[in-house]
Amino acid sequence: MSKVRHIIRSRFINPILEFIHDSRAVGITLFVCTIISMVLANTGAAERYIGFWNMELHAPEILHLPHSLLHWINDLLMAAFFFLVGMEIKRELLAGELSSFKKSIMPIAAAIGGMLAPAGIFLLFNAGTGFQHGWGIPMATDIAFSLGVASLLGKKVPFSLKVFLMALAIIDDLGAILVIALFYGGDVQVKFLLAGAAICVALFILGKTKMKFNFIHIILGLLLWYVVFRSGIHATIAGVVFALFVPLKDLSNFIHRLHDPVNFLILPIFALANTAIPIPSDFAGAISTSLSWGIIAGLVIGKPLGITFMSWLTVKLRLGEKPKGSTWFQLGGIGALAGIGFTMSIFISMLAFREVENQDISKIATLIASLAAVFIGYLWLNFPGKKNPN
Structure with a gap:
């Protein structure tokens, strides 16, 4: 019996555990779920597959609870995701990379630039149209995907830049939470x-x-x-508020316990449910709209532009310092990786528009922009660039 257990552990359990603990695992899992979902949504099983996520779940009318499986996922399950994000923000603010002015000023400034520039570019395309309410969509950075791609590059990305990207993405999450709370309720x-x-x-x-x-x-x-x-x-904000009341001494333990269930159960379910997108027959026409171009340009151009400019301005004003051992060229590449919107961008797409057609166009544009950001960021950071003079 012990031999059988050893074989099962060595051949099945250990490889799974090794995969889960790999920093790239969350991004890979979400990417696979997205591909599966989009394939199923565009085959003969499309009606049943999309219908499954939209099936009605009846609760006592007096309670006014979410009425479909998709809404339960986006309103309740994602509250657990926001609870995890809230605890990570609290930990970083109290005892991490954002716990002092000197540590926090660069990622805060970069995150602000990385939110304002994409929103501004989106509004350049969509001001005065019926799509302008979607300005929050390209503001988001997917921390799992962006850090996963940075990890693929190994030593080509200095550790200080990976820490900078993580801190930037956490502030970005906080910004997205505020945007959802203030503008998408x-x-x-x-x-x-x-x-x-x-x-x-x-x-x-x-x-x-x-x-x-x-x-x-x-x-x-x-x-x-x-x-x-x-x-x-929006109900998910409750997750962030609840996180504020978790004692500091328990934060690391709770984050550790929630990390795997949220990242390998809740987020994959979210991806499967929210990327069940039927590709329109006139695909080129569907994405050749100001809505899609605003999202794509916001994430692919706005993110690196805003992050790099605000980082440069912070250093120029002598308020902060460039991440140790990094070059401006590499920091621009990190900005490009921050254009991977995915989870939060798709989530905001669901809140910004009531029309399913506009939601789907927003999601497709987010996926196109995120893939472009992966390739551009990866190639950018793989390029030798200029040696750091320091």
């Missing part, structure tokens, strides 16, 4: 906001008692999700 219901505030007070008091994080916190977290869902602010 519905009509605000004050009574539910007040209920949410009361739950936050209860969580704060529990924190002061130094009670161990337990099922009471989880129940309050679920209640917080429900009242935020009913408030008109």
Whole structure:
């Protein structure tokens, strides 16, 4: 029996564990899920496959809960993703790369540039059109994909630049969260906001008692999700708010425990559900719109432009320093990798437009832009460039 266990572990379990712990694994998994989903959505099984994600799930009408599997994924499961993101932001702000002005100023400035430039470019294409509400779509960076590609390059990307990219992407996530909360919600219901505030007070008091994080916190977290869902602010914001009440001493443990379930279960399900996109017969016509070009140009051009310019300005004003051992050429390549939008861009696409057609065009444009950013960033950083004079 022990020999059989050894064979199973060595041939199946160990390779899976090695893959999961590889920094490229999340990006590869999401890419594979996207390919599978798009293939199924454009074959004879398309109607059943797309219908599966959109099937109605009936709950008592008085509760006003999400009414389809897709909405449950985007409203509840993604709240767990945002909870993980919120804890990562809190950890970095309190004890990580963003815990001091000197450490944080460069990635903060770069992230701001990397959000404003894509949004501005998108509006250049779409101001005054019916698509202008999608300006938040090209602002996002997918941390898993971008870091995964950077890892593929090994020592060609200095470690300091990988840390810079991670910090930048975390600030970018915070920016996306604020954009979703402020601009992509519905009509605000004050009574539910007040209920949410009361739950936050209860969580704060529990924190002061130094009670161990337990099922009471989880129940309050679920209640917080429900009242935020009913408030008109997007329900996933509850995940970020809940993360603020996790004690600092527990953050690393919780992040470690949630990392694999979120990245290898929730995000793949999100990718499968949200990239079930039927390719239109007039594909060229469908993507030759100001909406698609605004997203593509925003991610592929706006990201490296905004990140590099704001980084240069920060150094020029002597507020921060370029990542150690890196060149401006390499930093531009990191900016190109930050144009991989994927998860958050697709998520914002679902919030920006009610029309399925516009959602699909936005998603296709995001996928095209993200693939372009992968290739451009990879080739850019593979190029020898100029040696760092330092």
